[in-house]
Amino acid sequence: MGTKAMDQMSEKKRGKNKLKSKKKAEDVVDVIAMDDMSDKKRGKNKLKSKKQEAEEHEEQLKRLKETQAEFFEYMKEHDEDLLKFDAAEFEDDADVEAETDLEDTEKQAVDETSVVKKVNEQKTITAAMVDSWCKLIREDAKLGAVRSILRAYRTACHYGDDTGDDPSAKFSVMSSAVFNKIMIFVLSEMDGILRKLLRLPATGGMKDTIMELTNTRPWKNYNHLVKSYLGNSLHVLNQMTDQGMISFTLRRLKHSSVFLSAFPSLLRKYIKVALHFWGTGSSSISVVSLLFLRDLCIRLGTDCVDDCIKGMYKAYVLNCQFVNAVKLQHISFLGNCFIELLGTDISASYQHAFVFIRQLAMILREALNTKTKEAFRKVYQWKFIHCLELWTGAVCSYSSQSELRPVAYPLAQIISGVARLVPTARYIPLRLRCVSMLNRIAASTGTFIPVSMLLMDMLDMKELNRPPTGGVGKGVDLRTLLKVSKPAVKTRAFQEACVYSVVEELVEHLTQWSYSVAFFELSSIPTLRLRSFYKSTKAERFRKEMKQLISQIEANSEFVNQKRASVGFQPNEPAAASFLEDEKKAGESPLSQYAVIIRQRAKQRNESLVESDVIVGEDSAVFGKNAPSSDEEEDEADRNEKGAAAFSSSWLPGSDSKEKEGEEEEEKTKKKKRKRKSQAEKKQVEEGAGEDDVVEDFVLSSDEENDLFDIEGDKDEDEDEDDDDVDEDAADEIAEPETKTSKKTKGTYKTWHKNYKKTKNKKKKARVA
Numbered sequence: 001m002g003t004k005a006m007d008q009m010s011e012k013k014r015g016k017n018k019l020k021s022k023k024k025a026e027d028v029v030d031v032i033a034m035d036d037m038s039d040k041k042r043g044k045n046k047l048k049s050k051k052q053e054a055e056e057h058e059e060q061l062k063r064l065k066e067t068q069a070e071f072f073e074y075m076k077e078h079d080e081d082l083l084k085f086d087a088a089e090f091e092d093d094a095d096v097e098a099e100t101d102l103e104d105t106e107k108q109a110v111d112e113t114s115v116v117k118k119v120n121e122q123k124t125i126t127a128a129m130v131d132s133w134c135k136l137i138r139e140d141a142k143l144g145a146v147r148s149i150l151r152a153y154r155t156a157c158h159y160g161d162d163t164g165d166d167p168s169a170k171f172s173v174m175s176s177a178v179f180n181k182i183m184i185f186v187l188s189e190m191d192g193i194l195r196k197l198l199r200l201p202a203t204g205g206m207k208d209t210i211m212e213l214t215n216t217r218p219w220k221n222y223n224h225l226v227k228s229y230l231g232n233s234l235h236v237l238n239q240m241t242d243q244g245m246i247s248f249t250l251r252r253l254k255h256s257s258v259f260l261s262a263f264p265s266l267l268r269k270y271i272k273v274a275l276h277f278w279g280t281g282s283s284s285i286s287v288v289s290l291l292f293l294r295d296l297c298i299r300l301g302t303d304c305v306d307d308c309i310k311g312m313y314k315a316y317v318l319n320c321q322f323v324n325a326v327k328l329q330h331i332s333f334l335g336n337c338f339i340e341l342l343g344t345d346i347s348a349s350y351q352h353a354f355v356f357i358r359q360l361a362m363i364l365r366e367a368l369n370t371k372t373k374e375a376f377r378k379v380y381q382w383k384f385i386h387c388l389e390l391w392t393g394a395v396c397s398y399s400s401q402s403e404l405r406p407v408a409y410p411l412a413q414i415i416s417g418v419a420r421l422v423p424t425a426r427y428i429p430l431r432l433r434c435v436s437m438l439n440r441i442a443a444s445t446g447t448f449i450p451v452s453m454l455l456m457d458m459l460d461m462k463e464l465n466r467p468p469t470g471g472v473g474k475g476v477d478l479r480t481l482l483k484v485s486k487p488a489v490k491t492r493a494f495q496e497a498c499v500y501s502v503v504e505e506l507v508e509h510l511t512q513w514s515y516s517v518a519f520f521e522l523s524s525i526p527t528l529r530l531r532s533f534y535k536s537t538k539a540e541r542f543r544k545e546m547k548q549l550i551s552q553i554e555a556n557s558e559f560v561n562q563k564r565a566s567v568g569f570q571p572n573e574p575a576a577a578s579f580l581e582d583e584k585k586a587g588e589s590p591l592s593q594y595a596v597i598i599r600q601r602a603k604q605r606n607e608s609l610v611e612s613d614v615i616v617g618e619d620s621a622v623f624g625k626n627a628p629s630s631d632e633e634e635d636e637a638d639r640n641e642k643g644a645a646a647f648s649s650s651w652l653p654g655s656d657s658k659e660k661e662g663e664e665e666e667e668k669t670k671k672k673k674r675k676r677k678s679q680a681e682k683k684q685v686e687e688g689a690g691e692d693d694v695v696e697d698f699v700l701s702s703d704e705e706n707d708l709f710d711i712e713g714d715k716d717e718d719e720d721e722d723d724d725d726v727d728e729d730a731a732d733e734i735a736e737p738e739t740k741t742s743k744k745t746k747g748t749y750k751t752w753h754k755n756y757k758k759t760k761n762k763k764k765k766a767r768v769a
Contacts, residue, residue, distance in 0.1 A: 125152050130181050137193065146193060150228050153186045157236035159653045183236075187252040190229050194256070197222045205258040207300045214262055226259050230266055237273055239653045246277060247288045254292045258299045271296070271307050279315030283333065290337045297344040305345045309352045312338050320386040325480045335390045339397050346403040349394070353407050357391055360384065361410065364417050379418055380482060385433060388415055392437045396444035408445050412438060419454055425463035425489050428498050429478040432458075435505045443512050448522075451509045455502045456529040464499060465536050468492040477609040499542050500605070503549055507591065507598050510553065514591040515580040517567070519560045523553050555590040 065072045130152065136145035156179050195202060198218050200209070213219050233253055240246050253270075260267040271293070278289035293312070297305045316334050323331065342349040363384065367375040378384065391411055398404045419434035435451050442449040458464070473491025476484065478501055488494050506526065513522055527550060534546040560580070569575040583589065 125155065125178050125182075127178055127181060130178060130185070134185055137189070141196070143197075146197075146225065149182070149186060150190075150225060152182050153190075154228060154232045156182045157232040157653065161653075186229070187233070187249060191252070191256045194222070194226055194229065194259075197225070203255070205299065207258070207261040210258055210261045223262070226256075227263060227266070230256065230259060230263065230270075234266060234269055234273065236653055243282055243285055246281070247285055250274070250277070250285075250288045250292050254295050257292065257296050260296070261300050267296075267300070267304065268307070271304070271311065275308070275311040275315055278312065278337070279319060279334070283330075286333070286337065290340065294341060294344060297341065302345055302348050305341075305348045306352070308341060309338075309349065312341060313352070313356060316390065317383050317387065320383045323382045323386075323480070325477065328480060331386060335386070335393055338390060339394050342394055343398065346398060346401050349398075350403045350407065353391060353394065353404060356387070357407060357411055357414070360387060360391075361414050364414055364421070367421060368417070376422065379421060380427070380430060382482065385418075385430065385482065388418070389433075389437060392440055396440050399444040405445065408441055408447070412441055412449055415441075416449075416454075423457065425461045425498075426483045426486070428458055428461075429481040429484065432478055432498075432501050432505060433482075435509075439505060439508050439512070442509075448513065452506060452526040452529075455506050455509075456526060458498065458502055459529070459533045463489050464495055465533075467538065468495055475609050477606070479606070495539070496541070499545065500602075503545055504598050504602050507549070507595050510556075511589075511591045511595040514556050514589040515560070515584040517560070517564050517576050517579050520557045523557060527553055552590050552594045559589055 130149070133145040133149045133152070136142040137149065159179065192202060198213060200213070214223075230253075233249065237246065237249055240249065257270075260270060274289045274292050274296075277285050278293065279286075281289065293308050297308055316331075316338055319327075319334055320331055342353075363378050367379045388411070391407070392415075395404055395408045395411060399408070415434045415437050419431045423431075431454060435454055438449045438451050438454075441447075442451070468491055470487055470490030471492070473488060473493040476488060476491075476494050476497045478497055484494060510519075510523060510526070513519055516522065530546050530550050530553075534543055534550070537543060537546075563580055563583075567579070580589075587593065
């Protein structure tokens, strides 16, 4: 009995303990619930206290002028930004925070199924949502709407990225129509919205203004909006393929380019993208990219200029690998763009011009010293010649400015050396191109360059004095060639093109000095050489051309001698510079009038060779280095029309990612095959299996000291045949006797065939004996 009583007592105690524990648990739950309610109240009180504190602080600043006038004036002189306090900024931020807090409390109170539905509805962006945000921004200038549209813009720019289902992303789903609407509004209006928030002028701005702005309160509050806009725009630019979208996006981002001075990493990426579009895009995209880069250089200064000049020069060299009649016009356009960019900062341009021209001189010096095929081919390739023409155009465009004038002399020396490197008839087109560059430099700088001897040496070549043995032949366009094939040299068409081109360049050279006091002495030797060619040639058409040119030179000499007979100063005196200045402006000399006829004839002949007129070496239009004015701003209607035209398709970012991946894989496989081929060919050359040229990919490194003129992989398709023979001819023309004999002992097919014939004849003689 005792034990039963004890068990009953213990059970009663256990029951009481259970009741007590239940009561304690219920008390804990109540306390937690009370804490939650108090936390919510505290949050509301905190929001209210922020508003009240801001308003109280604003009232204190207003009373400060009345209570402490001296201190108020002191603050106004030394730190006026502290007095410009606006309590409205805190109201908008508080509203946004209050909305997010209310959303969080509602999500905690609702079941999990309803939460998932609301999240899916929230992540879907509709046209009505975009219209409401746009309306709030335009009418009420709501900061919450600006943040919402920028979140939607980020979603649009990153649409299709392989990020997975990110629960923190507020928006993720949209249609192509909504995408186009977001892109048009943000690209058209966001620059003006950000400038209003940051209290900047509606247009323009320089790097110094942005650097000063970074220390102010508006920048600290809204710089993340600027970075979001620029970063997301850069991301979507890398994915765009439509030319209209790319050009519209770059044109709108140009107005916000000044903000990139505060974000150096974004600035480098934007320069890289713009250079890619400039070098590989169509003419419209190239123009827009140039304007974007030029605006960056003007507003951000020398740091940006250095990167842009280096990048554009390397992109220009890459475009000069393969040349034909059609691509020459595009190369000329790219050269004019580069020359235009040099004008933004002439002092920085001089430093780059010195480095790159020095690189050209080192390549020429190597060819003169080594006298090998590879060294000759490095000089006589399109990349090298087009770089000479590029810097010739730069010197001619900015000849009036003292910074680039010192570069003219070494550049002229390099061009003269290139023209004399291989003096054969097959390289007459290249020599004529060099003479044309020298004439342009002489005309722009007003310095005398002895060009006539280069031209007279071409007339003395035997290929131009002998009768043609290859027939009439096809018309030869010397502007699109660096060398001519062996059969073409023997044709009548080649002889005519060379002789007429020599006459045109000689007339251009003599016309520049047709008003000089020393014209008689200057033209005496060319006149004697022309008379000798007149006597030696048997072609009546050439004799007629020479006779007419000689008569014009003699008439100009008489014109100058009559004028200088009454002059009392010496040729080396400063007064000689103003000799016949009025006649020069009027163009009264016989050679000036004859040059007009020759230019018209040359233009007609060039137009007859090709269907479309290809202009080479045209002077670039110099816009100057002033910042663009507000007159370039577009109206809102024009912006909307252009934006609607650009973003009118159903394209979305990431829609063609699979195609790009496939193309990238194909490119990788092609590169691997090329590497294997190049390695195999290297092995063959090392083992002596053959003497063919090794072809490798042309790669540009970031270091400017690397060789930009690698000959590997740079042959023209039209110039592949008979290339080895050309190189041997070039080497034989310049090489010393020792090098010639060493070349004959090589194991070529010709030498082997000769040896085989000799041994065969010896065996026959032995048998007869």
